[in-house]
Amino acid sequence: MPTTTALQGSPSVAALTFREREVLYALGCGLGDAEIADGLALPEHVVAEQLRCILVKLGLPDRTAAIVHAFDCGLVVPGQGPRRQAVAPEITVRRQTDPAPGPWLRVSLLGPLRAWLAGRPVDVGPVRQQAVLAALALSPDRSVSRQELLDGVWGMESPGGNVVPVYVYRLRKSLRLGECPNPVIRRDRYGYGLVRGVVEVDVACVEELVTAAGAAERAGDLSESVRLCARALDLFRGEPLAGLPGPLAELERLRLAERRVTLAQRKADWELRLGRVAEAIAELSALALEEPLNEPVAALLMRALQRGGRRAEAMVVFDRTRRRLADDLGVAPGELLRRARWAILREDDVSPGPGLAGVA
Template sequence: ARAVPSAGDGCWRTSGAGRCRTATSCRSTCTGLRKILRLGDRPDSVIRRDRYGYGLVQGIAEVDVLCVDDLVTRAEAAERAGDLPGAVRLCDRALELFRGEPLAGLPGPLAESERLRLAQRRVALAQRKADWQLRLGRRIEAITGLSALALEEPLNEPVAALLMHALRRDGRRAEALAVFDRIARRLADDLGVDPGALLVRARRGALLGEDTGPGRGRAGAA
């Protein structure tokens, strides 16, 4: 459960006299949500209220973030067991839960930081899925997904480096070098910086035909 004043502080940056108005707004919002979020055709809400505040009914309410956690844990277990196809399928299911903008319309620093964290997690999951696909030899699928991700994240160096690695492994060295040139220009124009070591290593791999693929991290570790 989350107490009303602390929820208000996190969502609306309130203090002092404004906290009373925020508490009223928070209660009104939660009351509306309790009416909407019900257990199927039953009158019971998935949001409970007690003297400590509001919270989800344990064991009944299904939260996408918790479902993602479970799917990622199972995907990593599948990888450890050598079942990479199963890991990819589970990762696909986790990525399908990222629908639209997280916490859309919810103001305040708490929502902003959570939106950023979830966006970063989605990118990390997509990278891990592509890595597994490459290890399975499914290069076209990996390249397709990474190309779309690179368009969404034009300044993301790990994504660009993994895409370059995938293109090089598919024999498309010129395209890999074009990816480097494109992100190098964006980094210079937008941030005034040069490509980092990861991109430089990927470029060297494309030029020399060496396997310099980025190291593998935990799926969705953010």
């Protein structure tokens, strides 16, 4: 096991996520990607992605340098750790303030709520109980009070009493691995929360990928930005928090759905900047069908079609969106959509006539 002092003295390691520290520790112990994936119950491509993020965050050129770094910072102690064997749950990296080792829980909210305990699907009970777990998963860095849970999950239909402690008790039982005494839901004077470093939530994973994509853009690597954004979009499995009741779930459904649309737009914009016009058009066309009243999506699709030499189709998009806005909302197109239309008309105005088409 890595020593607490060594970890605290290494700012670069402290910058890694819990999962990345696990992967780096296993790498330093001499394990290959397939062995790490098997031990941590992850797809192998996710392990590869984690390794790539580790190299970027630590400023290291390759995995050999990462192994050396794991020893230099004290993350791996010579002679200790699993050499060429499956990674056991006890290889997790802990700081002094972290709880005792517990079960590894993964929660997916970007679709119907799903949970995996130590890599295996787990039933977390009826929908209100699922909504309590979702509320905790959506607030990973703070405690959520009993009143917040009542308001967020039940709203005006709050039953009062001890319903929240009862649901938390049931969740703790469902999310306990074997006879392990350590629950993944903690309680303090402020309320309840998921134990840090033990739980992975797909919503947080999306934001990590988006942050990395933005860093890649600033570094001038748009291909990497597109790849990371695609990984983030792949985590969406349908309507976020589908079927969960309560005001919190309803608000988060809207926010996460909008987040997905924004990410898809951002990815398409990067693709256009890379000259991948056909890919951008295909993705934006599908998004425009899902979001017929979304003017930024329509404007970006028009720009992509214009870039692809399909100006007539771009004008069709404008007319279709204009009609939907008028019929459904009773409004005219906004400035963004009008500017996109004007750019197309202006290009038509300056296009060479038939007699000039072959002139250099």
